[in-house]
Amino acid sequence: MKATYPIIAALMTLTPVISHAETPAAKPNIVYILCDDLGYGDVQCLNPERGKIKTPNLDRLAAQGMIFTEAHSSSAVCTPTRYGILTGRYNWRSRLQRGVLGGYSDPLIDKDRLTVPGFLKQHGYETACIGKWHLGMTISQKNPNTPVGDGPTTRGFDSYFGISASLDMPPFAFIENDRFTEAPTAKKKWLREGAAAPGFEAVDVLPTLTRKAVEFVNRRATAEKPFFLYLPLTSPHTPVVPTAEWQGKSGLNAYGDFVMQTDWSVGQVMDALEKAGIAANTLVIFTSDNGCSPAAKVDELEGKGHYPSEYRRGYKADIWDGGHRIPFIARWPDRIKPGSRSDQLICLTDLMATSAEIVGAKLPDNAGEDSVSILPALLGTATGPLREAVVHHSIKGNFAIRQGQWKLELCKDSGGWSKGGVTGAPGQLYDMSKDVGERSNEYNQRPEVVARLTKLLEKYVTEGRSTPGPAAKNDVPVQLWKTERAKGRK
Numbered sequence: 197m198k199a200t201y202p203i204i205a206a207l208m209t210l211t212p213v214i215s216h217a218e219t220p221a222a223k224p225n226i227v228y229i230l231c232d233d234l235g236y237g238d239v240q241c242l243n244p245e246r247g248k249i250k251t252p253n254l255d256r257l258a259a260q261g262m263i264f265t266e267a268h269s270s271s272a273v274c275t276p277t278r279y280g281i282l283t284g285r286y287n288w289r290s291r292l293q294r295g296v297l298g299g300y301s302d303p304l305i306d307k308d309r310l311t312v313p314g315f316l317k318q319h320g321y322e323t324a325c326i327g328k329w330h331l332g333m334t335i336s337q338k339n340p341n342t343p344v345g346d347g348p349t350t351r352g353f354d355s356y357f358g359i360s361a362s363l364d365m366p367p368f369a370f371i372e373n374d375r376f377t378e379a380p381t382a383k384k385k386w387l388r389e390g391a392a393a394p395g396f397e398a399v400d401v402l403p404t405l406t407r408k409a410v411e412f413v414n415r416r417a418t419a420e421k422p423f424f425l426y427l428p429l430t431s432p433h434t435p436v437v438p439t440a441e442w443q444g445k446s447g448l449n450a451y452g453d454f455v456m457q458t459d460w461s462v463g464q465v466m467d468a469l470e471k472a473g474i475a476a477n478t479l480v481i482f483t484s485d486n487g488c489s490p491a492a493k494v495d496e497l498e499g500k501g502h503y504p505s506e507y508r509r510g511y512k513a514d515i516w517d518g519g520h521r522i523p524f525i526a527r528w529p530d531r532i533k534p535g536s537r538s539d540q541l542i543c544l545t546d547l548m549a550t551s552a553e554i555v556g557a558k559l560p561d562n563a564g565e566d567s568v569s570i571l572p573a574l575l576g577t578a579t580g581p582l583r584e585a586v587v588h589h590s591i592k593g594n595f596a597i598r599q600g601q602w603k604l605e606l607c608k609d610s611g612g613w614s615k616g617g618v619t620g621a622p623g624q625l626y627d628m629s630k631d632v633g634e635r636s637n638e639y640n641q642r643p644e645v646v647a648r649l650t651k652l653l654e655k656y657v658t659e660g661r662s663t664p665g666p667a668a669k670n671d672v673p674v675q676l677w678k679t680e681r682a683k684g685r686k
Contacts (some may be wrong), residue, residue: 198410223422223476224528224557227413228547229462229522230281230426232274232328232362232433233512235488235504238455248502251450253463254525257482261527262536262574263600268598269486269544270566271589272512272519272612274362275330276427277485277544279304282311282331282351284548284559284567286587289660289670294593296330299361299390303332303346306671310563312548314352318603319555324388325353326408327428327617330361340367340379340391349373353426357408362399363430363437366390369609370404377451386435399437401430406461410468417472422541424551427465431458434491448500451492476661479528479574481556483544487518490613513612515605516634520588532574540573541598542680544585549663550574565661565668587662597653601629602642607678625649626678 237243241255263497270280275296276287292304313323325348334345357372364387367380384392409427416423431454438453469475488504489512503573510516526532545646548564553571585599590611597604605624609617618624621639625646660668
């Protein structure tokens with residue numbers, strides 16, 4: 197079932213027009229807002245029939261820009277997706293074949309690998325990261341007063357303020373560039389227990405990150421250089437901690453309240469851009485790292501008529517679409533048609549190639565191996581599919597590949613936390629043009645499709661890339677079929 201978008205149409209008549217008085221710069225500012233565990237169906241304008249959470253700022257952003265209905269994260273969980281966003285490379289080419297990193301984990305991005313901020317920096321951009329990193333850094337647990345190594349400022353960013361990993365992972369402390377703002381000498385617990393700065397409280401993190409982002413925008417208002425602001429928010433991931441003024445606002449549960457506060461945060465950044473007079477030449481991208489987590493108490497939400505995955509099956513961690521189909525909204529006044537929509541199949545790894553086309557530069561052969569520019573879709577000039585296919589990856593390391601209407605999954609179950617699966621076939625094949633709920637398995641009925649998609653996936657693995665260019669190497673051997681199937685293969 198396809199949803200209609202009456203909210204966007206209505207908002208287009210109500211949304212104030214962005215001032216275009218400023219002289220457009222040759223290169224736009226780029227603000228990339230990444231939510232943590234926000235489902236596609238959690239945004240009201242994307243899920244008008246089965247969504248109950250009010251998101252007026254995101255609805256306004258959509259009315260002023262473009263929504264993508266088939267945007268996917270490269271993984272169904274946090275760390276791998278973030279790796280893909282910043283490198284333009286599928287996460288499973290790295291050492292991380294399943295799961296996520298912790299707050300004290302070693303860095304995942306190799307120091308010599310070109311990142312999106314590193315690339316944009318080469319082309320005259322000021323680059324800043326404010327928020328959740330979760331890609332590893334060198335932190336001394338014995339002496340928290342020593343500098344933090346291998347953080348964002350060593351991976352292409354000029355400045356950083358945020359936390360090392362998820363909000364429920366120690367150390368519970370803010371880091372600014374390469375130092376803790378307050379050493380984690382105390383002990384606190386948010387789901388997990390560990391070292392914490394005495395003054396650190398989880399409930400303060402989203403407001404603090406929002407304030408820091410607004411301050412950054414204000415500082416850059418009169419600067420000559422364009423900027424790239426990567427804003428990976430910590431919400432609505434656990435711990436679900438809406439501030440007092442947002443508690444009870446959704447009428448659903450604390451998660452719904454936290455989503456509403458997240459929407460407020462985005463609105464604060466949007467307003468800052470407008471007040472600074474730089475909104476017209478700023479590309480704003482809003483998205484999420486994966487689908488909604490079961491920790492949101494999805495049974496409770498759905499019992500009240502709110503479906504975080506819209507009509508899709510599964511949630512965070514799963515190979516089914518609910519695990520990795522995510523909201524994706526882009527606004528760029530004068531360039532993106534207001535209230536527009538794209539059904540292009542895209543992946544969050546596409547930021548690297550899109551940035552390159554925006555600045556008119558060519559990526560080196562050893563960067564962005566799985567990145568495709570979505571600029572033609574943004575500008576409304578695309579005449580066909582931009583991507584040959586998209587590869588999906590679950591928390592347990594199970595693979596899927598989507599090409600056109602077909603989605604092949606190399607596992608018999610969710611590959612994640614959701615229950616259910618198939619019997620009588622080694623994998624799953626779904627026709628997404630008529631079965632977005634992934635319920636009618638056609639694996640045995642369409643062997644030619646299974647063979648074609650398997651061959652394409654094997655090619656992507658073998659060649660070390662999914663885009664044109666010289667063959668590259670994966671960091672480790674990649675196993676397509678995981679344990680159960682692998683034991684039966686010769």
